[in-house]
Amino acid sequence: xxxxxxxxxxxxxxxxxxxxxxxxxxxxxxxxxxxxxxxxxxxxxxxxxxxxxxxxxxxxxxxxxxxxxxxxxxxxxxxxxxxxxxxxxxxxxxxxxxxxxxxxxxxxxxxxxxxxxxxxxxxxxxxxxxxxxxxxxxxxxxxxxxxxxxxxxxxxxxxxxxxxxxxxxxxxxxxxxxxxxxxxxxxxxxxxxxxxxxxxxxxxxxxxxxxxxxxxxxxxxxxxxxxxxxxxxxxxxxxxxxxxxxxxxxxxxxxxxxxxxxxxxxxxxxxxxxxxxxxxxxxxxx
Amino acid sequence: xxxxxxxxxxxxxxxxxxxxxxxxxxxxxxxxxxxxxxxxxxxxxxxxxxxxxxxxxxxxxxxxxxxxxxxxxxxxxxxxxxxxxxxxxxxxxxxxxxxxxxxxxxxxxxxxxxxxxxxxxxxxxxxxxxxxxxxxxxxxxxxxxxxxxxxxxxxxxxxxxxxxxxxxxxxxxxxxxxxxxxxxxxxxxxxxxxxxxxxxxxxxxxxxxxxxxxxxxxxxxxxxxxxxxxxxxxxxxxxxxxxxxxxxxxxxxxxxxxxxxxxxxxxxxxxxxxxxxxxxxxxxxxxxxxx
Numbered sequence: 001x002x003x004x005x006x007x008x009x010x011x012x013x014x015x016x017x018x019x020x021x022x023x024x025x026x027x028x029x030x031x032x033x034x035x036x037x038x039x040x041x042x043x044x045x046x047x048x049x050x051x052x053x054x055x056x057x058x059x060x061x062x063x064x065x066x067x068x069x070x071x072x073x074x075x076x077x078x079x080x081x082x083x084x085x086x087x088x089x090x091x092x093x094x095x096x097x098x099x100x101x102x103x104x105x106x107x108x109x110x111x112x113x114x115x116x117x118x119x120x121x122x123x124x125x126x127x128x129x130x131x132x133x134x135x136x137x138x139x140x141x142x143x144x145x146x147x148x149x150x151x152x153x154x155x156x157x158x159x160x161x162x163x164x165x166x167x168x169x170x171x172x173x174x175x176x177x178x179x180x181x182x183x184x185x186x187x188x189x190x191x192x193x194x195x196x197x198x199x200x201x202x203x204x205x206x207x208x209x210x211x212x213x214x215x216x217x218x219x220x221x222x223x224x225x226x227x228x229x230x231x232x233x234x235x236x237x238x239x240x241x242x243x244x245x246x247x248x249x250x251x252x253x254x255x256x257x258x259x260x261x262x263x264x265x266x267x268x269x270x271x272x273x274x275x276x277x278x279x280x281x282x283x284x285x286x
Numbered sequence: 287x288x289x290x291x292x293x294x295x296x297x298x299x300x301x302x303x304x305x306x307x308x309x310x311x312x313x314x315x316x317x318x319x320x321x322x323x324x325x326x327x328x329x330x331x332x333x334x335x336x337x338x339x340x341x342x343x344x345x346x347x348x349x350x351x352x353x354x355x356x357x358x359x360x361x362x363x364x365x366x367x368x369x370x371x372x373x374x375x376x377x378x379x380x381x382x383x384x385x386x387x388x389x390x391x392x393x394x395x396x397x398x399x400x401x402x403x404x405x406x407x408x409x410x411x412x413x414x415x416x417x418x419x420x421x422x423x424x425x426x427x428x429x430x431x432x433x434x435x436x437x438x439x440x441x442x443x444x445x446x447x448x449x450x451x452x453x454x455x456x457x458x459x460x461x462x463x464x465x466x467x468x469x470x471x472x473x474x475x476x477x478x479x480x481x482x483x484x485x486x487x488x489x490x491x492x493x494x495x496x497x498x499x500x501x502x503x504x505x506x507x508x509x510x511x512x513x514x515x516x517x518x519x520x521x522x523x524x525x526x527x528x529x530x531x532x533x534x535x536x537x538x539x540x541x542x543x544x545x546x547x548x549x550x551x552x553x554x555x556x557x558x559x560x561x562x563x564x565x566x567x568x569x570x571x572x573x574x575x576x577x
Contacts, residue, residue: 118375122360134360134374242358246341247319259338259385263375267340 005033008274009281010076012178015201015213016049017071018097031205033075033281037062049073068215069097070201083177087185087197088217096218096228100203100211101236105243106282107180107202107210108251108274113239114182114200115174115266117155123238127159130167136263148176148273150266161196162231163220164189176270179279180204188219207282208249212236250284257286291435291524295500296411298398298521298533299332301425305399310354312345315403317526320390321345322399325352325365332401333368334388337361344387363387397425398521398533411500423519424545426534426552429560435502435524438532441563442504442520443469443496446478447555450538450548451514452490463489473497473504518552532556 010033017028017039026041029052036052047064049071054060065072067082088095103110113119117136120129139153153172160170173185173195180202185195196218203211214236220228252258253275260268274283297315300322305311310323312335321335321344329352335343342358349355353362353371361381362372368389370381392401393410400411431438444467467476473496481489491511496504502522509515516537523531534556540548 116359118359121374122357131360131374135377136375241346242342245343245346246358247336247343248341252341258340259370259382261373261376261379261382263373 005075006278006280007076008277008279009033009179009204011074011078012076012180013065013072013074013078013082014180014203015068015070016073016203017047018099018213019066019069019071021099030203030211032073033204034206035075037073039064039071039073047071051075068199068201069095070213070215083181085183085197085199085217087195090194090217092219093197093217094220094228096214096216096225096232098214098216098229098232100213101240102205102209102211103240103243104209105246105249106208106251107204107212108282109243109246109249110202110210110212110239111176111180111182111200112251112267112270113243114184115150115176115270116264117153117172117266118263119242120155120157123242124235127235128157129155130158138262139265141265141269143269143273146277148174148266148269150174150176150269160186161189161218161220162223162228163218168192174266176273179274179277180210190219190221194219204282210282248284248286250282252286253279253283254285292501294402294404295502296400296402297502297523298531299392299401299523300399301428301533302330302394302397302399303425305330308349310345310347310349312343313531314525315401316524318403319343320401320403321354322392322401323349323354325349327352329365330392330394330399331365331368332390332392332399333363334390336387338370338385338387361385396423396519396535398535411503422537422539423517423535424538424540424549426536426549427556428531428533429556430525431530431532431560431563432528433530433563434527435522435530438530438563439498439502439504439520439522441566442522442532442559443474443498444476444494445506445559446476446480446492447508447518447552447559448480448490449492449508449510449514449516449518450536450551452510452512532560 014032016030016032022028022041028039030037037049039047039049041047049062049064050060051062062073072082121131121134133156140151142149151173155170157170158167160168168189170187175183183199185197188194188196198216201213205211253271300311305324307324307328308326310321312321319335320332322332324330335345337344337356339361340358342356344356346357347355352365355362360374361370364371368387370385373379390401390403392399463479465478467474475495478492479489494506494508496506499505504520506518519535521533525531534552536552
């Protein structure tokens with residue numbers, strides 16, 4: 001390990017593979033918190049995971065779970081199971097798990113960007129936002145059971161989802177149950193009383209490199225899987241341009257090197273929550 | 287004597303012609319990422335390439351009138367003050383005082399944008415030593431060499447070149463017969479004799495005097511025995527310890543057609559010079575930029 005990983009980061013579950021992706025010999029290699037790991041499927045589809053910086057006699061076996069279409073593990077001792085997303089079980093949803101995209105920045109920068117409304121008119125112009133409707137109205141930020149909840153967000157979006165045919169006023173709720181995971185509930189264009197659920201599950205390979213898995217549980221009876229994937233990819237690539245050009249790559253938690261305003265309340269709350277939980281991996285002090 | 291770079295000096299950062307109104311360019315100087323941009327009216331600014339809000343590189347942004355707009359959240363920064371003037375997410379909020387980009391002193395001369403990262407950089411560099419009227423100095427091109435600024439400056443100080451005006455018919459090869467250099471406090475004097483490959487009897491003698499100005503500008507006053515004389519000027523840009531920018535300029539009164547071929551002549555030489563510096567450990571023969 002290149003750096004001592006703080007306990008809050010170490011003792012979390014991380015998505016390290018999609019359930020159905022497998023390399024030759026039913027193996028999949030990746031990296032978690034600076035450690036090389038390997039996932040091996042047996043004939044029954046059971047996945048065993050080992051860390052490669054230790055020999056078998058040194059206890060190289062890691063825990064393995066399947067959840068939300070992903071394979072999860074941990075290098076530490078998680079206090080609880082993988083966070084719940086009960087909303088995804090609702091009847092009529094289509095579930096998507098998109099394979100990882102590597103982004104050369106701290107996973108924390110990726111989560112913070114996901115929690116941000118103010119960039120929509122500039123980064124996702126014509127899709128998730130549009131000038132001159134740039135104002136971010138006040139929203140609520142709460143800490144519930146050591147999770148961050150961001151409520152009462154609303155924003156005008158020209159094309160809120162693949163299924164959206166016209167601009168609508170979209171309500172957002174964000175939840176951060178894990179330093180490297182954020183779940184978004186947003187108004188479904190098809191059934192305005194329901195929420196689509198989109199989650200970002202970040203695998204921090206290194207402090208400044210991450211793999212981002214995205215899952216979604218949507219109401220959409222029109223678009224094909226590929227059309228929905230394309231919508232998602234377009235948004236993702238627009239964000240990646242930003243993420244890979246933020247300086248420094250590590251998220252500053254000291255509150256001195258980046259200026260914030262009220263519209264950044266979610267970002268400020270996220271940074272404070274990381275600091276209060278003693279997180280340092282992927283963060284810097286500035 | 288080696289070239290000592292001093293942060294208190296001005297450096298040629300970008301060619302003016304490469305930054306059109308309402309455009310932004312970026313590169314490093316002393317390891318600092320700097321964005322240089324023009325307002326729609328042409329005024330030029332050099333800023334630290336980082337938005338104070340969320341660290342986004344400002345060079346990905348865009349220009350509206352006299353404002354640079356960050357791509358990430360659309361924060362507007364006023365050219366003259368580098369101060370945030372508008373935050374689209376909170377249209378009624380006055381930009382906080384702390385939302386101010388670090389700006390660097392800059393001005394344009396001889397087709398180049400000159401900047402200093404030190405606020406108290408004294409007066410503009412002294413160009414009088416060029417010994418040439420301003421309108422006869424022409425920007426040729428910028429090259430980037432993967433070597434330290436000190437070494438690049440040292441090699442360029444006694445570099446041998448063929449002045450524009452000499453016949454370089456196809457197939458002609460330069461063979462340097464002798465070269466001698468004498469270094470002194472502020473530069474070097476040197477001579478070289480070369481022959482063209484086609485006519486072995488024809489020999490040309492080149493005499494040069496290089497003056498080092500403001501530590502980072504080499505002014506080479508040359509004269510050959512064919513009647514060509516003028517100045518070849520290298521303005522060095524220290525990018526970091528291992529990379530150096532060289533802006534090549536030359537003097538002379540040219541028609542527009544011969545100006546184009548003179549530019550091509552020195553541009554070709556500059557490219558080969560870069561190759562020679564980066565590969566100077568190969569055979570000594572290869573160190574001749576004309577082969």
